[in-house]
Amino acid sequence: MNPARHSTAVAVVLSVAGSLLAGATGSASAATSCASPVYKRQFFANTALSGTAKKTDCDNAIDQTWTGAPASGLPKDNFGVRWSVTRDFGSGGPFALAASGLDGIRVYVDGARKVDLWKNTSKTVSKTANVTIPKGKHTLRIDYANWTGAAKVKFTYTPRTSATVDKVDPLTPTGAAVSASSTTGKAKLTWSKNKEMDLAGYRVYRRLKGTSFGTKPLATTTSTTYTDTPPATGDTYYYEVRAYDRAGNESTGTADKPVTTVDAAPARVTGVVGGHSGFTGVTTLTWHPSPETDVKGYQVYRDVDGTWTLVSGTSPLTTASYTSAYLAAGDTRDYYVVAVDKAGHTSARSATVTPLVVQAPIGLAGSGSYSGVSLSWASTGAAGTTYNVYRVSIEYYGSVSWPWEKIGSTTETSFADLTGTAGLTYIYAVTASDTHGNESDNDDYTFATRTKPTTPVEG
CATH class of the missing domain: 2.60.40.10 (Immunoglobulins)
Structure with missing residues (x-):
């Protein structure tokens, strides 16, 4: 005879009577508590599942076959097994309850029977019930009876994730918080894990104060934390997190979490190139525009007799180009460019560029x-x-x-x-x-x- 399976079951003894599941009987049963979503399993020496359970333990999954007594003190025929678990289903939604047994099996949700295959059979019988489970915590109970011969039992409950069936949005993530570092300029968001079984992940959104969240998320993650580096412009940004499921449903966003950034100097200007025309006496510089939203403009400096001198005027240039006044053909100079933000901070110098003198035909x-x-x-x-x-x-x-x-x-x-x-x-x-x-x-x-x-x- 094969004993009851213990490979994935661990009995945890607790002294808190309030944690016991409904239906437990006897002192041995009452002393066993299994952490959700692990099932509590009870063995009975009758098919009515009455009286005191002969043995109580924990079981991760209902998928077992016995050819003899499943536990010490039980007969090889005419015994019963009950599994029960209470878990949080989050926002709930459509589920498939798939049960099969040799002999009888019944499935209950909060005491309401959803599958009834309660009879002595010579072959395995099965049924799948499509049910909608409301949000929050609910109890599943699976009763099994073996009258004679080999014993088989299997049960699963899985969310139905087709977009045509599942129209239930996940719950809004809870516990959202944000912390910012003035040293690194990074903002770290954290939140609690959602309870939905069909959860696909989370979307993080960011907006500048005074604007709305866009349709495209800042990031998508399966974690419950995300670290962002917002633009160091001295502005305030707001973050929110939304959960989404495998059917594509998205929750509402968490309450906006603000972060005010440190106003740092703009990034160094890149891509500076220069050309000088000896014929017209004009030098032209171009560079890559800054992607930073608080950059007000640019300033151009030229080496004049060994001294770097601002030559683009006191007001920053608003375009990523500069054209000099007349310079003689041989009077080309070194140049560099800096970006200036709205607060007056200037970037580090760009690479120095020296327009070349081209030989005339x-x-x-x-x-x-x-x-x-x-x-x-x-x-x-x-x-x-x-x-x-x-x-x-x-x-x-x-x-x-x-x-x-x-x-x-x-x-x-x-x-x-x-x-x-x-x-x-x-x-x-x-x-x-x-x-x-x-x-x-x-x-x-x-x-x-x-x-x-x-x-x-x-x-």
Whole structure:
């Protein structure tokens, strides 16, 4: 004969009578308490499950087979076993109660019978009952009777998680709290574990004071704690936690938990690149915009005769770019950029950038015809060089300022201008630029005229 299974059952003796489950009989039974969701199991020497239990212990699962007496003092036939457990079902919802037995099995929820297969059989019988269990604590009781022959019994209760069946939202998580560290800038949220058996996890939401929570959570977790690093802007942020189940139902949020951050300096500006045009005398810098919401703008510093000098003006730039005033072709300088927040804090310096001086092409020559002007020059020899072609009308020759017009770019060392006015002489210049946007000065300029077509004279 096989004894009652003890591999997963531990009897815990408690002296608190109030913790005993309903239905316990006799002093031995009353002395045994099993921590939910472990079942309390009682063995009876009759199929009516009456009188004093011969043995009481704990059982993690109901899935057993006996070919003889299941415990000392019991007969091999005509015995009964009762399992009972009281547990918290959280928000409750639809459950499947699956029972099978050889011989009889009955299932009760809070004393109400949900499965009744109470008869002597020669083969295993089974039934699944779909029931809705209300929220909170409820008691399951499973009675089993073996009249003759082999004994088999199995029972499970599982949530039905189909979205078409389960329309019950989880309960709102309880015990939510938040603590913040002024040293690390981190905010740690904690909350109590939900009781739902179909719980999938938790969603953490964050909002800035004065705004609403978005539809997308800050984080999703199966833990009951989450650590966040909110922007160090001196602003107040609010957090809430929501539970969600395997059917996709989501609880309402916990009460908002505020955290006021320390206003730290902005992060260092990155991605600074610079280009200098010797032809126009202008230096242009660009960089990656700051993702921080409290950044007011940027300041640009240039090395002027060994001293770093603010050159972008007293008001921070609101765009991630800067264009200098005129600088001669050889007068390029080192630059760096800092971010400035609304409180006046400045970031650490960006990497220093030095716009390069590009060698200008030489030997520019041009010749005109009635179809246009052909220009040519010598290569600078630098890989990746682009040549920029400019022109201005001869009428500006001798003026203080020439309004140069850029008419095209090429990677070749020749260019055809087919857009000039016939009979008009132009001044042409060519510069070289590299892949970073640095542009040379023009080393030389040349004159060329697009000639007028010759009109035949009638004889």
